[in-house]
Amino acid sequence: MKNIFSPIEQIDNLDAKVIAGIERLATLFKSSLQDTAKRYKLTPLQAQLLIFIAEHSTKLCSVTMLAKEFSVTKATASDSLKTLVNKSYIEKVYNPDDARAFSFVIVDIAKPMVNELTHFGLLMSSSLSSLxxxxxxxxxxxxxxxxxxxxxxxxxxxxxxxxxxxxxxxxxxxxxxxxxxxxxxxxxxxxxxxxxxxx
Structure with a gap:
């Protein structure tokens, strides 16, 4: 297979068309989220972490689980989470059975911001109304x-x-x-x- 992002390659190659289409949707997703995240001086990853933590149980919100969820290294996830803690958007919750283990929860004052960060999803959803x-x-x-x-x-x-x-x-x-x-x-x-x- 040649370069799947080549318009010539996509003419007769269904795989290339599907992958290129997904790439365009991913670009739309990222740019829409980034526009809102910028207003709060957040990176797209920090915004995604906030949204995830707000909607999921603590068992899925450890550094290890979050790194796996977003396909980043533990160090990258840890740096972003540390920034969110320092901004008082999330806080650590320690495991009572293991003093070394902790997860993250959203702080109440950050919930309105998370609602705004997820607004791009509603805009994308409205675009599907023609289906x-x-x-x-x-x-x-x-x-x-x-x-x-x-x-x-x-x-x-x-x-x-x-x-x-x-x-x-x-x-x-x-x-x-x-x-x-x-x-x-x-x-x-x-x-x-x-x-x-x-x-």
Whole structure:
């Protein structure tokens, strides 16, 4: 394969078109987040860390877990988290069973800022209003399948149905053994709080 970002290569190469399209969406995502983050003198990573910590349990918000979540080194994650602590946007919570272990939680005064940081997601969501429900379900399903491939290869971290012990393909559909019910395609999760990685 030649350079997938070459318009000539993309003419007859579906892989190149898909990858180039994802790259454009990633650019839109990053620039939209960066515009808001700049107003608070935050880097895009610091903004992403704040958003994640605000919406997830402390067990997922240690330095190690956050570095894995955002595919950065522990040192890079630690530096960004230290800055957020110094700005009083987050604080450490120590594990009562291990004095050396700690996670991070959002501070109340930072919550309005986090709401503003997530506003770009609403803008992107409104852009999907021209798609009907079936198109959105199909897009979501393909997105999950693609992310699952990258997750299985260890490139990213996802707490999705496909990689969960509770998930099963059943009767041509999907079934969750935790909730003990069949799931329609649109109910499949990308980031499930009850996710238990399959062995």
């Amino acid at each position: 009907n429900e079936n198109e959105l379900i199909q897009l979501c399903h393909l997105n999950l399948k693609m992310l699952n491939i990258f997750s299985q290869s260890g490139l990213i971290t996802c707490r999705m149905c496909y990689s969960c012990q509770y998930y099963q393909q059943k009767n041509g559909g999907f079934y969750c053994h935790l909730m003990k019910k069949e799931l329609p395609a649109k109910a499949l999760r990308l980031d499930c709080p009850e996710h238990l990685k399959s062995s």
